Amino acid sequence: MPESTESGPQITEDEAFQRKDWAAQRIGWIVFAIVLLSAALGVFGGGPLSRASTGADGAQVQYERFVRREKPFELVVRLDAAKSETVAVEIASRVLRAVSVEGITPAPESERSGENGGRFEFAATPGAPAMLKFRLQSSNPGLHAGTIRVDGVPLSFSTFVYP
Amino acid sequence: MDMIVRGAGIYAVVWLCFRLAGRRTMAEMTTFDFVLLLICGEATQQALLGDDFSLTNAAILVLTLVSMDGALTALRVRFHGLERVMEGLPLVLIRDGKMLHDRMAKERIDQEDILHEARSAHGLERLEDIKHAVLEPSGGISIIPRRAATS
Numbered sequence: 001m002p003e004s005t006e007s008g009p010q011i012t013e014d015e016a017f018q019r020k021d022w023a024a025q026r027i028g029w030i031v032f033a034i035v036l037l038s039a040a041l042g043v044f045g046g047g048p049l050s051r052a053s054t055g056a057d058g059a060q061v062q063y064e065r066f067v068r069r070e071k072p073f074e075l076v077v078r079l080d081a082a083k084s085e086t087v088a089v090e091i092a093s094r095v096l097r098a099v100s101v102e103g104i105t106p107a108p109e110s111e112r113s114g115e116n117g118g119r120f121e122f123a124a125t126p127g128a129p130a131m132l133k134f135r136l137q138s139s140n141p142g143l144h145a146g147t148i149r150v151d152g153v154p155l156s157f158s159t160f161v162y163p
Numbered sequence: 164m165d166m167i168v169r170g171a172g173i174y175a176v177v178w179l180c181f182r183l184a185g186r187r188t189m190a191e192m193t194t195f196d197f198v199l200l201l202i203c204g205e206a207t208q209q210a211l212l213g214d215d216f217s218l219t220n221a222a223i224l225v226l227t228l229v230s231m232d233g234a235l236t237a238l239r240v241r242f243h244g245l246e247r248v249m250e251g252l253p254l255v256l257i258r259d260g261k262m263l264h265d266r267m268a269k270e271r272i273d274q275e276d277i278l279h280e281a282r283s284a285h286g287l288e289r290l291e292d293i294k295h296a297v298l299e300p301s302g303g304i305s306i307i308p309r310r311a312a313t314s
Contacts, residue, residue: 007258008255008258009307010297011253011297014247014252017252021252022184022269028184029184070213098286139276163169163172
């Protein structure tokens with residue numbers, strides 16, 4: 001409703017709308033705060049809520065629940081005791097389709113394609129613990145679930161990649 | 164397809180953040196505001212291009228952003244109600260020399276901001292020289308002097 005020129009400039013003012021606008025801004029700031037807090041906790045990758053691990057039979061995989069597109073992340077494979085002089089890690093094909101392997105520490109003795117996906121064989125000391133780090137990176141946003149076989153022990157994990 | 168979604172997505176996110184942050188954020192009155200706008204451009208650059216530095220990507224990105232701008236402007240013209248939702252309405256802050264403090268507080272403007280604008284736009288010296296002051300949708304403050312400005 002235009003104001004009369006006697007009590008103010010002639011502009012369209014709408015008290016009710018303005019109040020809603022201010023309310024929307026207040027809600028906006030609350031949402032900003034929630035998003036920032038979630039990000040700090042790791043909901044968008046890289047934080048306490050994002051780190052996860054799964055294990056069975058002396059084998060354990062530490063991975064990230066949430067990662068961001070094109071940001072490198074680590075997947076750590078641990079064995080309590082290597083069964084032989086070779087530790088085999090098999091990464092399912094659907095995982096390898098979703099991520100690219102940027103680096104592996106220590107370097108595997110051989111990398112092959114097998115019936116369970118990519119097969120990486122590492123030299124190990126029988127009876128001693130083993131730790132293998134895979135540096136991964138994903139260009140495909142979305143939820144990716146897959147299996148890793150550590151010396152035959154299948155471990156499932158899933159990671160959500162933010163765009 | 165990916166580049167169009169990225170361009171449109173970032174445009175929408177940045178627009179929403181600034182729209183909800185309040186009008187004064189856009190007004191570039193303080194060093195904080197200036198630094199903010201400077202750095203926001205840098206923050207989104209990498210996300211827009213990704214790892215694709217081709218000419219084609221850049222051209223399609225620019226096209227996407229310009230098209231979004233054009234489409235939103237066309238929508239604003241067509242649906243009048245949309246204008247106030249997207250831009251906000253002007254708000255009278257000083258009416259007939261009387262400051263409306265609760266409105267100023269809600270918009271995070273103090274007397275100093277208004278006096279600054281009065282000085283730079285009209286050369287006015289005192290609060291009493293201001294008849295009306297209006298906060299525009301752009302975040303700027305328009306001053307209507309009490310008398311015709313003297314040179």
